[in-house]
Amino acid sequence: MGEKLTIDSTLxxxxxxxxxxxxxxRAAAHIAEQRPGTKIIALTKVVSPQKSHTTTAQGxxxxxxxxxxxxxxIFHIFDTWKGSDCSxxxxxxxxxxxxxxxxxxxxxxHGMHFSRTEEKRxxxxxxxxxxxxxGETKAFRACYEASRTGKGIMDTVWNESLKYGVAFIxxxxxxxxxxxxxxxxxxxxxxxxxxxxMAILAKATIVATGGNTRMxxxxxxxxxxTGDGLAIALHAGLPVMDLEAxxxxxxxxxxxxxxxxxxxxxxxAILRNKDEEPFMERYAPTAKDLAPRDxxxxxxxxxxxxxxxxxxxxxxxxxxxxxxxxLPKEVHEKKIQEVCSFFKRFVGVDPEKDLCPVxxxxxxxxxxxxxxxxGEVQSDTQxxxxxxxxxxxxxxxxxxxxxxxxxxxxxxxxxTMGKVTGERAVEYLKDAKDPEAPPPEAGHIVFDQxxxxxxxxxxxxxxxxxxxxxxxxxxxxGIFRTEKSLLEAIExxxxxKEKAMHITVGMTSLRANQDLWQIWELNNLITVSMVIAQxxxxxxxxxxxxxxxxxxxxxxxxxxxxxxxxxxxxKIILGKRPIDTSIFEAKGEHYxxxxxxxxxx
Amino acid sequence: MxxxxxxxxxxxxxxxxTKLSWIQAYQVEASGILRFVDVLRKxxxxxxxxxxxxxxxxxxQCGSCGIIVNGKPLLACELLVREAVQQFNTHTFRLRPLTIxxxxxxxxxxxxxxxxxxxxxxxxxxxxxxxCPEGDEYRISPETLEVYVEATQxxxxxxxxxxxxxxxxxxxxxxxxMANIVRxxxxxxxxxxxxxDILCSEDGVYRCHTSKSCSFVCPKDIDVSHFLALGxxxxx
Numbered sequence: 001m002g003e004k005l006t007i008d009s010t011l012x013x014x015x016x017x018x019x020x021x022x023x024x025x026r027a028a029a030h031i032a033e034q035r036p037g038t039k040i041i042a043l044t045k046v047v048s049p050q051k052s053h054t055t056t057a058q059g060x061x062x063x064x065x066x067x068x069x070x071x072x073x074i075f076h077i078f079d080t081w082k083g084s085d086c087s088x089x090x091x092x093x094x095x096x097x098x099x100x101x102x103x104x105x106x107x108x109x110h111g112m113h114f115s116r117t118e119e120k121r122x123x124x125x126x127x128x129x130x131x132x133x134x135g136e137t138k139a140f141r142a143c144y145e146a147s148r149t150g151k152g153i154m155d156t157v158w159n160e161s162l163k164y165g166v167a168f169i170x171x172x173x174x175x176x177x178x179x180x181x182x183x184x185x186x187x188x189x190x191x192x193x194x195x196x197x198m199a200i201l202a203k204a205t206i207v208a209t210g211g212n213t214r215m216x217x218x219x220x221x222x223x224x225x226t227g228d229g230l231a232i233a234l235h236a237g238l239p240v241m242d243l244e245a246x247x248x249x250x251x252x253x254x255x256x257x258x259x260x261x262x263x264x265x266x267x268x269a270i271l272r273n274k275d276e277e278p279f280m281e282r283y284a285p286t287a288k289d290l291a292p293r294d295x296x297x298x299x300x301x302x303x304x305x306x307x308x309x310x311x312x313x314x315x316x317x318x319x320x321x322x323x324x325x326x327l328p329k330e331v332h333e334k335k336i337q338e339v340c341s342f343f344k345r346f347v348g349v350d351p352e353k354d355l356c357p358v359x360x361x362x363x364x365x366x367x368x369x370x371x372x373x374x375g376e377v378q379s380d381t382q383x384x385x386x387x388x389x390x391x392x393x394x395x396x397x398x399x400x401x402x403x404x405x406x407x408x409x410x411x412x413x414x415x416t417m418g419k420v421t422g423e424r425a426v427e428y429l430k431d432a433k434d435p436e437a438p439p440p441e442a443g444h445i446v447f448d449q450x451x452x453x454x455x456x457x458x459x460x461x462x463x464x465x466x467x468x469x470x471x472x473x474x475x476x477x478g479i480f481r482t483e484k485s486l487l488e489a490i491e492x493x494x495x496x497k498e499k500a501m502h503i504t505v506g507m508t509s510l511r512a513n514q515d516l517w518q519i520w521e522l523n524n525l526i527t528v529s530m531v532i533a534q535x536x537x538x539x540x541x542x543x544x545x546x547x548x549x550x551x552x553x554x555x556x557x558x559x560x561x562x563x564x565x566x567x568x569x570x571k572i573i574l575g576k577r578p579i580d581t582s583i584f585e586a587k588g589e590h591y592x593x594x595x596x597x598x599x600x601x
Numbered sequence: 602m603x604x605x606x607x608x609x610x611x612x613x614x615x616x617x618x619t620k621l622s623w624i625q626a627y628q629v630e631a632s633g634i635l636r637f638v639d640v641l642r643k644x645x646x647x648x649x650x651x652x653x654x655x656x657x658x659x660x661x662q663c664g665s666c667g668i669i670v671n672g673k674p675l676l677a678c679e680l681l682v683r684e685a686v687q688q689f690n691t692h693t694f695r696l697r698p699l700t701i702x703x704x705x706x707x708x709x710x711x712x713x714x715x716x717x718x719x720x721x722x723x724x725x726x727x728x729x730x731x732x733c734p735e736g737d738e739y740r741i742s743p744e745t746l747e748v749y750v751e752a753t754q755x756x757x758x759x760x761x762x763x764x765x766x767x768x769x770x771x772x773x774x775x776x777x778x779m780a781n782i783v784r785x786x787x788x789x790x791x792x793x794x795x796x797x798d799i800l801c802s803e804d805g806v807y808r809c810h811t812s813k814s815c816s817f818v819c820p821k822d823i824d825v826s827h828f829l830a831l832g833x834x835x836x837x
Binding site: 046047048050051052053055056065067104105108109110111113114115116117118119120121122146148151152155159160162163168170171192193222223224255256258313314315342345346347348461462463505506507509511512513514515 | 616617618632633634635636645646647649650651653654655656657658659660661662663664665679681683684705706709711712713716719720723724725726727729732737738739740741742743746750753754756757784787789
C-alpha cells in the first residue's frame, strides 16, 4: 500500500445530515424552510438523494384526516400499539399518528403527485392491520401515489432540499461520528470517486442512514443498506435498541428478493405449497392469506421445513407458490399490473398463467439508534441525550414500531420523525457553538480499518464470507430462532469477523475502489449481525417479528426495549429501556385497550 | 428448468490512477434467469474483484445501474441473460459505461455530475399556488393528473440522455427537460414564466431533434418524446 491515509480537508456547516433519504431530507427541508441561511450538508452513499431506498416503497403512507367521518387517530394509535405486540412507545405512537395528516398535506403542497379520488382528493387504500373501531373492519388510511408512494415522497423531500440550497455530497460513506466532551461535532467521511477522507464539522448532526437487512440471504433492501449508521454509532460507544426485531415480508420474489406487495393477497392471491395446497387455511383459519406478515412468514418456513416447499434451480433457492391465476383479467390488467410485471421481468413467469415463486424476504429493521420523541439520540440506560446528535427514519427507534411494524407506518414514521427532528435541531442551533477543530484522533478508526483491509495477506474471499454470513443469518437468526441456533450463529460470527480481517483486497488504490468499499460494508454487516443475534438470545420470549421456538409466547417479563452496547466487536453490554405506556397510565377514554393486550387477528 | 448459458462480456475498463483504458472479455456460465447485475457480481466473485459497476435497488426503481449493452442504454438490473441472448441474438455482449458523464472506473460514471442538468431544470414547485380555500391538499382531478402522471415516473437513469443524439452538447437532455415540462403541466405551479425561460433557453427543448430514441430506450416505458413534443407546442 503506497498512500498514507490522512484527512485531506475539513468542511464546516451548521447541520450535517448523514443519509439523504426520506427522513434525513424531511429534516433538512424543515430546517431550511424555518431557518433560512442555515448551511446544511446532506451525505448519501448513492449518486443522488433521489436514488435512496425510500424510493422503492410501494404501498402508501398511513394518515388519518381529522375531518374523516369514519376514521379517527385513536384507531390508528390502537392498531399501531397492537401491531407492535405491545412493545412500541405510546407517547411516540400518539405524536406520530396525530401528525400524519398535516405531513401528507405538506407533501402534497410541496408537489407530490398523490393518486386522486373522483372528488379530487388524495386517494386512500386499506392495508394490513389498519382497522376502524379498534379492530372491527378495514380502514382506508394509506395515502398513496400509485404503487410508487416512496418515490413520490423521496422526490418531494429531495426537491425541497434542492430548492433551499442544501448541499449534497454523494457517493460517500460516513466512517465515524465525531464526539468531543460528549458533544457531537460532526463526522469523518470517505468519498468514493477520489478516495479522499474529509472531516465535516457541524453544530448539529442528524444520522438517517436507513435500514440494514443486507446480511440476510433474501432481502428486499438496496445493495448499500449495510448497517453503516448502526456500526459507527456502536463504535462511538452508543447503544442500539431492539435490533432483534427484523421484519420478514412473506412474499419476496425468489431470487432478487423484490417485494410482491401485500396488495396481491388483498386482491385474492393464494399461497400454495408443493402439493398446491392453500396452506394458510391451516395456520390462520380466519385471516388465511391476509394474516399478519410475521405469521405468514413463519407458516411458509414451516411448510419448507416439512418438505412441502419447492426449489428454484435457476436461483438456487427454496420457495412456495403465490397463485394469481384465478384473479379476473381486469384485476391483472388494472390493479396489480405493476407488481406482476416484476414476476415477468425478474423470474420470467406470467402470473395470469403460471404459479409465481415467492419466499420470505428480510424487509425492515424495527429497532435502531434509541432516540426520544424529538429524535435526540440517547447515550445510556438513563436516557441521557448526546447534545448535537439526532437520528431518525429506519435507522432510529423512538419507537413507533416496537418489535413489529404495520405496513405504511414506515413512510409515516420517516416523514413525521424527520420533521420533528428538524424542529428540534432548529431549537438546538440557537445556542450551539461552532466546533473548533476536528479532534487529533479523527479518522483513526477508518484508517485502521482500511489499513487492515489494504494490507491483509490472507486468502479469504469477500464473496465467500458474504455468502456464509447471509446463509447463517437466514438459517439461525431469521424467522425462527432458538438458543442453540443463536449460540451457533454467535460463534460463527466471531469466526467470520476474524476471517474478514484476512480478505485480500482486489486492488489497493483508494480511488473508486468498489472492493475496498464492500469489505468495509461487510464488516458493518457482521457487526450489526452480532448485535441482532445477541439481542435475540437475550429476549427469551416471542414477540412481534422476534420468534423463539424455545419460548414461543410473549412474556411480561420482557416488557422492555433491548439496549445493546458493543464498543468493540463482541464486547456486549446489555441494557433495558422501559416501554412508554403513557396513554394507559393517563386513564383517559379507551385506556384499557392500551394495556399489554393480546395480539389476535 | 433453465439451462445455463455460456456468455462472453467484453467490458470497457478504465483505471483512474493510470488513466489507461482497455477492453476486457469475461466468459461466464450463467443461468438464463440471472440479471446482468447478477452476472457482474459473479465476475467479481469468481474472476475479478476489481471490475467496478454501479447499482442500488436492483429492481428498476432507482436508476443507478444504467449501462450500454451492444449499443443500447438500459438498466443492468432488468436485463435477464436469456432475454439478452434472444433480444441481441448473440452470446457475446459489449458493455460500455453511459456516455452522459465522466467515467470514474470501468462501468461507473459520475452520475452526480449528470444530475446537475436535472437541478438546472428545477424539478420542485418554484412558486406554489396559494393553498386551496377549503384547506388541506390542492384539489386535482384524476383526469388532470392522468395527462402528466406518466412523466412523473422518471427515475433519472439517464438512459434517454445517453441515447439522445443531441444531449451531449447544448441540450439539458430529455429527462431534465421533461422534469421542467411536468411542472409546467402541474396546476400547482405558478412560476410559468420562469419555466418557459428554462424550456426555451439555449439548452432548452428546441435542441431536441425528435429522434424519439428517448421513448425507445426508457426503462419505465415513458413516452418521453411525447412530453417533449407537448413542450415544443406549448400545450400544457
